[in-house]
Amino acid sequence: MILDFFSPFGYSIKSSDFKSNGERIYFTATSDSGNPIIASTAQMTMHGGMLSCAECHGTDGKGGTGRMMMWSFEAPDIRYSTLTAAHDEEQTYTDDLIKRAITKGIDSSGKRLELPMPVWQMSEVDFNDLLDFLKTLKPAYLGISIWICRDPFLPIPLLFVT
Numbered sequence: 001m002i003l004d005f006f007s008p009f010g011y012s013i014k015s016s017d018f019k020s021n022g023e024r025i026y027f028t029a030t031s032d033s034g035n036p037i038i039a040s041t042a043q044m045t046m047h048g049g050m051l052s053c054a055e056c057h058g059t060d061g062k063g064g065t066g067r068m069m070m071w072s073f074e075a076p077d078i079r080y081s082t083l084t085a086a087h088d089e090e091q092t093y094t095d096d097l098i099k100r101a102i103t104k105g106i107d108s109s110g111k112r113l114e115l116p117m118p119v120w121q122m123s124e125v126d127f128n129d130l131l132d133f134l135k136t137l138k139p140a141y142l143g144i145s146i147w148i149c150r151d152p153f154l155p156i157p158l159l160f161v162t
């Protein structure tokens with residue numbers, strides 16, 4: 001299976017500067033140090049650069065529905081604030097459990113993470129940089145957005161607050 005052109009969220013990554021090594025790893029699966037970052041799944045092993053966290057978990061870490069050929073999957077929200085928040089059924093993540101999820105493919109409750117989440121191999125330094133980056137992803141917050149829209153059948157603009 002070739003995943004070269006795979007980008008479920010359909011955006012393209014620019015190789016412009018990243019603010020940190022962690023951000024670079026999140027978006028490109030390559031490291032400033034040049035140390036390899038390897039993603040393995042049951043079917044294949046990929047050296048960094050072909051598949052990145054952002055491609056499945058989104059540029060903001062919120063996850064969502066991704067698509068791989070004919071198949072669609074749900075990638076979870078992996079912002080640090082979400083992983084470490086209290087859950088009803090699942091155990092809350094700690095830094096060590098996040099590391100286990102990423103490098104061993106086992107979730108906080110000891111369950112194996114399913115495809116297409118790869119098992120990642122990276123150096124300790126790179127993992128810590130990546131974890132620091134997950135901590136910078138904005139937590140969910142309440143916001144309001146205002147839309148002004150002109151209905152073609154009404155003479156006045158309509159205002160929506162969502």
Ligand code: HEC
Pocket residue numbers: 026051052053054055056057073074075076077078098101102107108112113114115116117118120130
């Ligand atoms: C090809 C898509 C894909 C890529 C690339 C990917 N993930 Fe995932 N990831 C998933 C899916 C799907 C799951 C959910 C698997 C499950 O629930 O069994 C997941 C689960 C996780 C979890 C566990 C979340 C939870 O709530 O238990 C973490 C943490 C995680 N991914 C981090 C990462 C990081 C960090 C990277 C980059 C180094 C990455 N993932 C790359 C698809 C992906």
